[in-house]
Every structure is written in structure tokens, then in C-alpha cells.
Amino acid sequence: MSNNTELELVALTKLYGDTKAVDSIGLKIPKASYTCLLGPSGCGKSSTLRMIAGHEIATEGDIILGGKNITNLAPAERGTAMMFQNYALFPHLSVLDNVAFSMKIKNVEKSERHKKAKEMLELVDMDQYAERFPEQLSGGQQQRVALARALITRPSILLLDEPLSALDPFLRLKMRVELKKLQRSLGISFVHVTHSQDEAMALADQIVVMHDGKIEQAGSPIEVFNKPATEFIAKFMGGHNVVSNQGQLQAIRSDKITISKKAKASKDGLVSFASRIEEIEYLGTNVQVSAKNDALGDIIINLSDQTFFKTPFEIGDSVFLSWKAEDVQMLPN
Numbered sequence: 001m002s003n004n005t006e007l008e009l010v011a012l013t014k015l016y017g018d019t020k021a022v023d024s025i026g027l028k029i030p031k032a033s034y035t036c037l038l039g040p041s042g043c044g045k046s047s048t049l050r051m052i053a054g055h056e057i058a059t060e061g062d063i064i065l066g067g068k069n070i071t072n073l074a075p076a077e078r079g080t081a082m083m084f085q086n087y088a089l090f091p092h093l094s095v096l097d098n099v100a101f102s103m104k105i106k107n108v109e110k111s112e113r114h115k116k117a118k119e120m121l122e123l124v125d126m127d128q129y130a131e132r133f134p135e136q137l138s139g140g141q142q143q144r145v146a147l148a149r150a151l152i153t154r155p156s157i158l159l160l161d162e163p164l165s166a167l168d169p170f171l172r173l174k175m176r177v178e179l180k181k182l183q184r185s186l187g188i189s190f191v192h193v194t195h196s197q198d199e200a201m202a203l204a205d206q207i208v209v210m211h212d213g214k215i216e217q218a219g220s221p222i223e224v225f226n227k228p229a230t231e232f233i234a235k236f237m238g239g240h241n242v243v244s245n246q247g248q249l250q251a252i253r254s255d256k257i258t259i260s261k262k263a264k265a266s267k268d269g270l271v272s273f274a275s276r277i278e279e280i281e282y283l284g285t286n287v288q289v290s291a292k293n294d295a296l297g298d299i300i301i302n303l304s305d306q307t308f309f310k311t312p313f314e315i316g317d318s319v320f321l322s323w324k325a326e327d328v329q330m331l332p333n
């Protein structure tokens with residue numbers, strides 16, 4: 001295993017009775033990196049995370065953390081920490097005692113554990129709330145306490161299961177930025193489970209797209225978005241048209257298509273398709289146009305508002321849709 005790898009999953013499998021929740025996945029997570037496990041509900045993200053944390057036993061395969069096989073260790077012996085979706089704070093303990101809880105279990109003396117807990121609360125900018133109880137905090141504040149509580153164990157990897165889904169949209173964006181900052185400043189690896197493409201694109205160094213218990217693609221956000229490996233990923237990531245062109249499945253980004261009254265010359269490396277405008281939606285900074293070509297079907301085109309208003313057209317107009325052959329992503333049929 002390369003010495004830049006923090007965590008490696010080897011043929012990791014989870015069965016619940018007959019249900020194969022995780023199907024022999026292999027993955028390397030680099031040191032000090034932000035990885036998002038992305039996929040629709042039920043694809044096996046949480047099961048994968050829980051096996052890494054030790055809250056589920058792997059049916060088959062291995063989990064190697066920092067060069068050590070942790071597959072069958074107890075959760076507290078692994079060097080991992082988990083932050084749950086509902087934060088799971090103890091309602092009868094103060095913020096400080098919530099954060100210090102794991103040290104109390106380990107019989108660390110009170111002044112020492114309170115000192116450490118205060119440091120952790122400073123890290124997440126919650127030291128002024130140390131004496132409050134969870135019910136006296138907002139959702140975002142509770143989340144910071146849950147983060148401090150997870151980090152006090154000094155994990156080499158932090159596992160987060162849908163950490164932003166309980167927050168309102170405004171707070172979700174704010175906390176997203178803070179999670180990324182925290183990961184950078186701590187210099188440890190975060191593994192973050194989400195079903196939101198936007199969240200994964202914004203946060204991740206590595207996006208791991210899961211589908212039906214398998215990893216369908218792992219790569220940087222740019223790789224996964226620009227070079228989706230499969231039809232499923234092209235559709236799930238959004239922003240792509242998946243079409244069958246003469247029997248070959250292809251994806252073309254909706255913002256790489258131009259609309260013109262005349263066909264563009266193919267000698268410029270362009271392909272053009274006679275189409276009819278079906279729908280125009282103004283979305284503020286951009287305009288989404290739907291058009292139909294007899295062979296390809298419905299195509300979505302995303303234009304900047306400036307481009308659209310330079311040569312506006314109307315529903316029912318006959319036009320040509322053109323794109324560069326090099327912008328087409330071939331997909332396995």
C-alpha cells in the first residue's frame with residue numbers, strides 16, 4: 001500500500017440476510033483528503049461508513065487504516081470517529097460534558113478532560129456555549145458540538161453520514177464551507193456520505209459514486225462530472241444529455257451546445273442536428289432551452305442569458321444544435 005494512503009478498502013462486502021448492501025468494493029483514500037461517498041438512497045453508502053467505523057461487521061473483505069488491518073477491531077480501537085446525521089448529543093449533559101464524554105469513559109481526570117473539551121470547542125468556535133445544554137442550541141450549533149465531540153478522540157479519519165441534511169439550505173452552505181476549512185486545518189481525512197451532487201462537487205477532493213452496492217466511478221469532481229464513466233453517472237450528476245447516436249450511447253453537457261439558425265460546418269470538428277425548440281425557461285443568470293431532434297430525442301441546452309439575448313429565438317423555431325465532436329463523452333451501451 002502506498003504511503004500516501006490513509007484508508008484502503010479491499011473487496012469489502014456487506015450482506016444483510018440475502019440483501020447485498022455492499023458488493024466487494026475496493027477504494028483508496030489518500031491522507032489529508034476529503035472524500036465524498038455519493039449515490040442515491042439505498043446504494044450502500046451508510047453500510048460502507050458503518051463498517052469503517054466498526055458499527056457493522058464486514059461480511060467479507062478488509063479495512064486497512066494507516067497500514068493496520070482494523071476490519072475486526074472494536075470502534076474505539078480503530079482511530080476512526082463518526083459524526084451522525086442527528087448528532088446524537090446527550091440532552092442531560094452540558095455542551096462541555098458532551099464533548100468530554102469519551103474521555104470520561106476512559107477515566108481521564110476531570111480538569112484534564114475539560115481542558116481538552118474546551119480546546120475542541122474553540123476549534124469549532126463554540127467555546128462560549130460550553131455551559132449550555134443541547135436543547136438551548138440551534139441546529140448548526142448542535143452540529144459543531146457533535147463535530148467537537150467526534151474530534152476529541154484525535155481520529156486519523158473522520159466519518160460523516162449526511163452531516164448537512166438536517167440543516168436549512170442557508171446553514172447547509174455555511175457549514176459546508178466550515179467542514180472543508182476544518183478538514184484542511186486539521187490535516188486529517190474526512191469521509192462524507194451524501195446523496196447531493198452539489199455537496200460532493202463543492203467539498204470533495206475525491207468523489208466515489210456508488211450504485212447498487214458497487215463503486216461505479218471514483219475520481220476528482222472534474223473527472224466525474226466531465227468524464228462520467230456510465231449512463232447512470234451522467235444522469236445522476238446532472239447537466240448532461242444522454243443520447244443514443246447511431247446505436248452509440250453518448251453524453252454531451254448541456255452548456256457545450258450552441259443553437260443557430262443555420263447548420264454549422266462539420267469541417268470545424270462540429271456536429272449539427274436539425275431540431276425544433278420546444279420550451280424556454282428563464283433561470284436568471286442562464287436560460288434553459290429544450291429542443292427535439294427526430295433521431296436523438298429531447299435535448300437540454302443551457303445558455304448564459306447574454307448568449308440567449310444576442311440571438312433570441314422562440315418556441316416552435318427550427319434551429320440547428322451543434323457541438324464539438326471532442327466534447328462528446330462515449331458511454332458503454
Ligand code: ADP
Pocket residue numbers: 016019020021039040041042043044045046047048
Ligand atoms: P444508503 O446509506 O446509501 O442509503 P444503506 O447502506 O443504508 O444505503 O443501505 C443499503 C441497503 O442495505 C439497502 O437496501 C438497505 O435497505 C439495506 N440495509 C441497510 N441496513 C440494513 C439492516 N440493518 N438490515 C437489513 N437491511 C439493511
Ligand code: MG
Pocket residue numbers: 045046047
Ligand atoms: Mg444512508
